Amino acid sequence: MEISGIGEMTPGSISEQFNVCGNPNCRCKDPDNPQKHGPYLQLSYTRKKKSTTEFVRKEIAVDVRKAIENYHAFRKLTEEWVDLSIEIRKLRRQGYRKRTNPTTNKTSDG
Numbered sequence: 001m002e003i004s005g006i007g008e009m010t011p012g013s014i015s016e017q018f019n020v021c022g023n024p025n026c027r028c029k030d031p032d033n034p035q036k037h038g039p040y041l042q043l044s045y046t047r048k049k050k051s052t053t054e055f056v057r058k059e060i061a062v063d064v065r066k067a068i069e070n071y072h073a074f075r076k077l078t079e080e081w082v083d084l085s086i087e088i089r090k091l092r093r094q095g096y097r098k099r100t101n102p103t104t105n106k107t108s109d110g
């Protein structure tokens with residue numbers, strides 16, 4: 001997978017909410033068998049130490065779920081990338097150590 005192909009992404013998870021309304025005669029206030037309104041979808045996530053809950057319309061729920069998937073895929077990729085970079089640096093360090101003349105430190109840049 002390439003980064004440019006990932007598209008939109010969001011942290012968090014989608015959950016279903018059931019609400020009661022302000023109408024005292026509504027089915028959601030039925031004393032015997034209350035039927036709450038819903039399910040409503042909401043997206044909950046914590047970003048920059050601030051937790052947020054967003055209402056998600058059913059029509060875009062599939063897009064938001066995709067964005068959550070993308071986020072996890074992206075995080076997995078970057079974690080692997082970081083791990084790989086650490087590993088490469090470690091190998092490089094070991095390689096330098098084995099060289100007989102450590103003062104020769106020419107770079108091949110440019």
Ligand SMILES: [Zn+2]
Nearest residue numbers: 020021026028
């Ligand atoms: Zn109601």
